[in-house]
């Protein structure tokens with residue numbers, strides 16, 4: 023990873039949570055200019071006023087509310103069904119003991135791990151209190167495995183995902199893997215207007231300075247105090263996931279709460295609200311509020327699981343029929359309206375327009391091709 027690009031992900035997160043309006047603008051005052059632009063284009067080409075064309079969508083850039091994307095393990099599995107750049111598999115908690123080399127650590131400690139969920143094993147060790155050294159070895163093994171994972175050189179779903187959002191938007195991930203950060207690093211050559219990234223369960227590449235509320239890569243130094251960022255804590259006992267015990271994760275949740283309160287569209291990708299993480303669900307549900315008070319928002323779920331099962335797991339967040347369920351990212355609102363998802367949402371659901379859309383070319387063969395496709399969208403933002 024080139025240090026010149028990695029440095030750019032350092033960003034102060036202090037303002038995000040303490041002054042939501044700064045990073046989550048809700049001002050409608052900028053709408054007028056964009057509407058004028060659309061009307062004048064319509065006059066020139068006699069376009070159907072009820073249709074937002076692809077070209078119109080590209081330049082339809084306003085100060086709008088954020089789009090929040092929440093990623094779970096299913097997103098990384100969907101992105102790399104056959105493993106990452108070197109073919110290494112992405113473990114879930116259920117099969118982590120078979121993929122990450124932790125068996126030897128557990129065996130030598132006489133711990134029966136066969137057929138057990140890794141989180142449950144870790145919790146038992148934690149509750150027992152006498153396995154501090156084993157827990158530390160497990161944490162190192164898990165961290166080392168995930169740290170070594172690498173995005174392939176070709177475009178991935180993560181590249182499209184990161185570039186499909188703007189600086190006002192937020193991606194909150196439950197994943198430890200480094201793919202989101204690696205996608206950020208190589209997207210910076212296209213634009214710096216990228217979403218805020220939050221690591222709700224910690225991340226192997228991520229570091230944080232609690233004193234100054236700066237986040238970056240774990241080997242980087244805080245730009246304010248000059249000290250190396252503190253690595254995230256990855257493992258928590260399943261029975262009491264005390265997120266406040268880690269400063270970085272605590273901050274991520276603070277900002278995630280603000281993002282949930284402010285978001286107009288939420289897309290949950292590959293995260294099925296597991297019963298084992300009741301704390302996460304309850305924090306999110308409190309921040310989102312009662313569905314009856316979120317009648318204008320859209321809650322979108324992208325998951326390969328059975329639709330009814332997916333909707334049932336998120337029913338506390340859904341008002342009436344204001345939801346979409348899709349099985350792939352390519353069908354998501356974000357992939358059809360990249361970098362303009364909220365503008366498109368307003369056009370479709372508030373102004374009752376028909377949208378042509380501007381689908382992300384997920385079939386792009388090279389990063390240059392994908393980046394080249396996004397550049398006109400970014401340029402339209404700069405011009406506006």
Ligand SMILES: [Zn+2]
Pocket residue numbers: 231232233234235236244245246247248249
């Ligand atoms: Zn600092």
